[in-house]
Amino acid sequence: MFSGNRRLVILFYTSIIFSSPLPAQKFTISGYVQDRKTGEKLIGANVFVKDQNRGSATNNYGFFSLTLPVSEMDSLILSASYIGYRLWQQKLPANKDQQITIALSPTVLQGGIVEVITAILEPIEKKSQMSVIDVPIDQLQHIPALLGEVDIIKAMQLLPGVQSGSEGSSGMYVRGGAPDQNLILLDGAPVYNATHLFGFFSVFNSNAIKNVRLTKGGFPARFGGRLSSVMEINLKDGNNQEFDGQFTLGLVASRFNIEGPIKKGKSSFILSARRTYIDLLAQPFVKESERGNGYYFGDLNAKFNTIISDKNRLFLSIYSGLDKAHVQQEDNWATATRKFENDLWWGNITSTLRWNWLISQKLFSNTTLMYSKYQFNVDYTENNVNTASSFSESYFLKYLSGIEDLTAAVDFDFLPNPAHAVKFGADFISHTFRPGAAHFKATSSDFVDIDTLIAPVHEENAIESSVYIEDDLELTPLLKINAGLHASSFSVNSKLYSSLQPRLSIRYLMGRWAVKASFATMTQYVHLLTNSGIGLPTDLWVPTTPKVKPQKSRQVALGLAHTFKKKSLEASIEGYFKEMANLTAFKEGANFVGLDELWEDKITSGKGESYGVEFFLQKKRGRTTGWLGYTLSWSNRRFAELNFGRKFPYRYDRRHDLSFIVNHRFHSGIELSGTWVFGTGNSISMPGANYSGFIDNRSFLGEKIDDIKYYSERNGTRMRAYHRLDLALRFVKRGNGRERIWALGAYNAYNRKNPFFYFFSEEENGMMVVKQASLFPIIPSLSYSYSF
Amino acid sequence: MFFKKKDSIIAAVFLLLLVNCEMIVDVDLPAYKPVLVVNSFFSPETEWIVRVNHSKAILDTSAIQPIENARVEISSGGMAWRLSRNFDGYYYSISALLPLTGKKYTVHVSAPGYESVSASSIVPAVVPIESIATRRFRKAFGADELEIAVNFTDPPEESNYYQLVLSSQEIMSIDAKYYEYESDDLVFRRGWGTVFTDDLFSGKSYSLKIRLRRWSITGTTLWVNLVSITPEYYKYFKSYHQFENQYENPFAEPVFVYNNITNGLGVFAGFNAAKQEIRVWPISYSGSIKLRSPRVSRFRKMPRNSF
Structure with missing residues (x-):
């Protein structure tokens, strides 16, 4: 399939060997970049020596390493910059190895006035990677949100190439891919179900997040395991200088977080939690027997880190999230009682134990142990007692499904000289899939007890492993490439799959413009079975099996990137073509698979292709920030067993997708944000005709069959276009190191009736019409938050 | 059964809670030209019965009418028989002709204003x-x-x-x-x-x-x-159940209900x-009998307490 593999590997290694600089005396400056106030390590900060036009960016742990030739001059000026921070500069000796910690000061001043300083950032055109978007977390927090709940995934849906599925949902459809093709990493641990409340909210508590980065294509070799995107979410490490905290009271949920040093400058923690409270508020108003009824969701993030020595750091982060619905009822009659309880809950737990070891000034290692679990659970119990007839019976029913991962990984950053940034590593994942198990128990005074396992606890174990190597290398000042190789394997039921995935990104500079191109192949060994399209907790993760092949994709992208003169405006335009194989879908009519170990028979596999152009204009700094994203795209599927084998548009094929996000800070401490989105309607299957089936009194077909709907084309009808304006107004007051924010918001500000689904309805006048159901009208929100 | 419908229950609850309004919309449905609908299941024990009517556009609320002036012909091995319209107009039949085991039959139906349609199937052998x-x-x-x-x-x-x-x-x-x-x-x-x-x-x-x-x-x-x-029978029956x-x-x-009528819709299957x-037993019970479609559930008996 991938015939160019060998040539690429050779190119890769020869490039490493021959692009090494001529032997000369060199020295290395390495260290960390952090926030002066909190000690929080900064990811992606730019560290550079302006005179020599040499620079480097910090990795995910704030580490950088710069190896430079010894110059005739005795000293050099090292600069460091990061968005939202003042430029840092220091004179350093230019002839010896040294390790430093760079502390940057945030630009926010007392009294709510923001100092606007033009920091020098690594411009977009300098980076070899394409299809990557970093959105400052501060900017994400200002995006108006449904009911005021800041939502990272919903914010990501506003980026070009990323689409939301149906109204309000937190699913991501990246470049025509499916939601299961996104690898969502929370401090490196995969999160399998990133939604609360049937997809309306995502599970990430924005107060605890330091950094979010989304990669849509041109995947560097370190990524693997999903076809369409990688979303890295890094949690804050916690302030190691002083205690601070924040709480927010919102309409839906309240949040708090507290962070501080355990040992100043050495170790710190952060704890943050979020919970909805409609169920609690309602308690006093319900009958005693119904107390405890209701629904809530909550999240808890905890992270601890300690600096063991100059060279060793340890991190432990834990996330736990839960959605729970509880219904109980008790009915009492003269001689009888009936009592039932029904619990429905689902949630994720992830934990990451990480050890950073600086082996040398040029070699940084990161060893990680991770655990991730998603579980969906239903419990039902019922007790009936009749004292008059001395009858009693009880039922117990339990259903569960989920996935559990245990991962060990090691990653290295090797920075021999500024022309190379080599990353290599390996990981090993043990997956346990539980595609559904149910237990039914009944006891009664009237019949023999039943204790049935309706479907056994059907566990499927699989081992996924991978190794990778990549180098971000500057061949000439104008030509930079990121070449790499990712190899992975998956072993399930004594069947072994393996795949070799070459990756390449090229950047060529032409003045302030850069031309970028990339090629990436990806393999995915897990599949999500979902038949609702709205992200229900019953969606099931299943492995590749001897029968169900791993999903594969190939993507090429070509683009232009440019930073405008004032350097606060970045623009990029990218075209992509992606083909996908071994995609899964339910066969026509196949239904919920939770109870069935025969799920493999119910799915069918096919191909997909998507292509399009994305335009992105982003302003990251200044009083006015925001972006404009536009995507023109096509996404199609072809399955032998669906739509008569003909090609059909993907449900979320969206021809035009536009989003405009703007945030402005006024001098007075008032901030105004707005979002406007527009998208072509989803494609749905609408029957074109009615006809009657077989009707015969003598038939043993069962019910009379009539009124069959005839579909001429799958997803052949477009719903109306979707558009929506959201607004938010924040009143910020700062003083004495405290901050108070009142936030007012309106979701769907002009009350557009957007389509959610269509249905047929017969009107009173006998006419048959198509009706649209819509979900959210204008929804106001209010929240208050206080930081100390 | 709770499990079977879980998705739809959750979906229904969630819709009740959240769907805030409905409105009539114009949908760009392609123009639809009705086609002949032919339905016939046949076996060696029944005389030929072929029902003929027509399909209609999805928003058309008029009743589907039997087609009274159709020409319905059954053929097999070079022989052909024309079926005549039954008195109530709902089907076409022919007496004194029974389908034979192992034979392949083809039906041709034409009617003014419609494209002619055809379909073939056989009478399978009995498995005793x-x-x-x-x-x-x-x-x-x-x-x-x-x-x-x-x-x-x-x-x-x-x-x-x-x-x-x-x-x-x-x-x-x-x-x-x-x-x-x-x-x-x-x-x-x-x-x-x-x-x-x-x-x-x-x-x-x-x-x-x-x-x-x-x-x-x-x-x-x-x-x-x-x-x-x-x-044909198998696919039709299975897909109809799924459709339902x-x-x-x-x-x-x-769900696309199986169809084996060329240029038309319906099923022709032996x-x-x-x-x-x-x-069964000597006692006769009385009471109402549900004549729903046979239901097959899939309960697996497992050893007790193996959960």
């Missing part, structure tokens, strides 16, 4: 029932159950399709009632009704076990019918039943 064993046992919820094991041998080297039907009278007789039953047997797939294939026992002897509730049986005897069916299951769910992907009457 070799023996039937019954067993009564008492089950939970106070119900007596009857287990019936139907033994037969699948013909080798061909794909066979079956339907198991329990009836109060001989199959196809006018007042026959058909019983709903349950089964753990792997040949049945949930939501596919009572049809199955020989995938699991191709060319071998098989003992198919089903259960039914004692109170559901009206008489003292019961007819067990092992119906050999054509692939998904019909009201706005989030489900659509079947052939092996029948055996068995004595």
Whole structure:
């Protein structure tokens, strides 16, 4: 399939060997970049020596390493910059190895006035990677949100190439891919179900997040395991200088977080939690027997880190999230009682134990142990007692499904000289899939007890492993490439799959413009079975099996990137073509698979292709920030067993997708944000005709069959276009190191009736019409938050 | 059953909570030209009956009318017979002509204003029932159950399709009632009704076990019918059941009901039943009988406490 593999590997290694600089005396400056106030390590900060036009960016742990030739001059000026921070500069000796910690000061001043300083950032055109978007977390927090709940995934849906599925949902459809093709990493641990409340909210508590980065294509070799995107979410490490905290009271949920040093400058923690409270508020108003009824969701993030020595750091982060619905009822009659309880809950737990070891000034290692679990659970119990007839019976029913991962990984950053940034590593994942198990128990005074396992606890174990190597290398000042190789394997039921995935990104500079191109192949060994399209907790993760092949994709992208003169405006335009194989879908009519170990028979596999152009204009700094994203795209599927084998548009094929996000800070401490989105309607299957089936009194077909709907084309009808304006107004007051924010918001500000689904309805006048159901009208929100 | 409908229950709750308004919308539906709809299931024991009507555009609320001036012709091996319209206008038939086992038949239907349509199918050979064993046992919820094991041998080297039907009278007789039953047997797939294939026992002897509730049986005897069916029959029946299951769910992907009428819609398929009457018990029960489509559930018995 991938015939160019060998040539690429050779190119890769020869490039490493021959692009090494001529032997000369060199020295290395390495260290960390952090926030002066909190000690929080900064990811992606730019560290550079302006005179020599040499620079480097910090990795995910704030580490950088710069190896430079010894110059005739005795000293050099090292600069460091990061968005939202003042430029840092220091004179350093230019002839010896040294390790430093760079502390940057945030630009926010007392009294709510923001100092606007033009920091020098690594411009977009300098980076070899394409299809990557970093959105400052501060900017994400200002995006108006449904009911005021800041939502990272919903914010990501506003980026070009990323689409939301149906109204309000937190699913991501990246470049025509499916939601299961996104690898969502929370401090490196995969999160399998990133939604609360049937997809309306995502599970990430924005107060605890330091950094979010989304990669849509041109995947560097370190990524693997999903076809369409990688979303890295890094949690804050916690302030190691002083205690601070924040709480927010919102309409839906309240949040708090507290962070501080355990040992100043050495170790710190952060704890943050979020919970909805409609169920609690309602308690006093319900009958005693119904107390405890209701629904809530909550999240808890905890992270601890300690600096063991100059060279060793340890991190432990834990996330736990839960959605729970509880219904109980008790009915009492003269001689009888009936009592039932029904619990429905689902949630994720992830934990990451990480050890950073600086082996040398040029070699940084990161060893990680991770655990991730998603579980969906239903419990039902019922007790009936009749004292008059001395009858009693009880039922117990339990259903569960989920996935559990245990991962060990090691990653290295090797920075021999500024022309190379080599990353290599390996990981090993043990997956346990539980595609559904149910237990039914009944006891009664009237019949023999039943204790049935309706479907056994059907566990499927699989081992996924991978190794990778990549180098971000500057061949000439104008030509930079990121070449790499990712190899992975998956072993399930004594069947072994393996795949070799070459990756390449090229950047060529032409003045302030850069031309970028990339090629990436990806393999995915897990599949999500979902038949609702709205992200229900019953969606099931299943492995590749001897029968169900791993999903594969190939993507090429070509683009232009440019930073405008004032350097606060970045623009990029990218075209992509992606083909996908071994995609899964339910066969026509196949239904919920939770109870069935025969799920493999119910799915069918096919191909997909998507292509399009994305335009992105982003302003990251200044009083006015925001972006404009536009995507023109096509996404199609072809399955032998669906739509008569003909090609059909993907449900979320969206021809035009536009989003405009703007945030402005006024001098007075008032901030105004707005979002406007527009998208072509989803494609749905609408029957074109009615006809009657077989009707015969003598038939043993069962019910009379009539009124069959005839579909001429799958997803052949477009719903109306979707558009929506959201607004938010924040009143910020700062003083004495405290901050108070009142936030007012309106979701769907002009009350557009957007389509959610269509249905047929017969009107009173006998006419048959198509009706649209819509979900959210204008929804106001209010929240208050206080930081100390 | 709770599980079976879980997705739709959750979806329904969530819709009730959140759908805030409905409005009539214009949908750009392509113009639709009605086609002939032909439906006929045939076996050596029944005279030819072919129903002919027409399809209509989805928003058309007028009643579907039988087509009275159609030309309906059955042909096989160079012979052709024209069917005549029955007095009530709902179907076309021909007396004194019975379909023959193993023969391939083609139907041609034409009518003014419609494109002519055609379809072919055969009458499959009967697969005889070799023996039937019954067993009564008492089950939970106070119900007596009857287990019936139907033994037969699948013909080798061909794909066979079956339907198991329990009836109060001989199959196809006018007042026959058909019983709903349950089964753990792997040949049945949930939501596919009572049809199955020989995938699991191709060319071998098989003992198919089903259960039914004692109170559901009206008489003292019961007819067990092992119906050999054509692939067309199988696909139609299966897809119709799937269509019915998904019909009201706005989030489900659509089901395309199987159709083997060229240029038209409907189904033309042969079947052939092996029948055996068995004595169930002497007591006659009365009461109303549900004549719903046979339901197959898939409860697996597992050792106690193995959860």
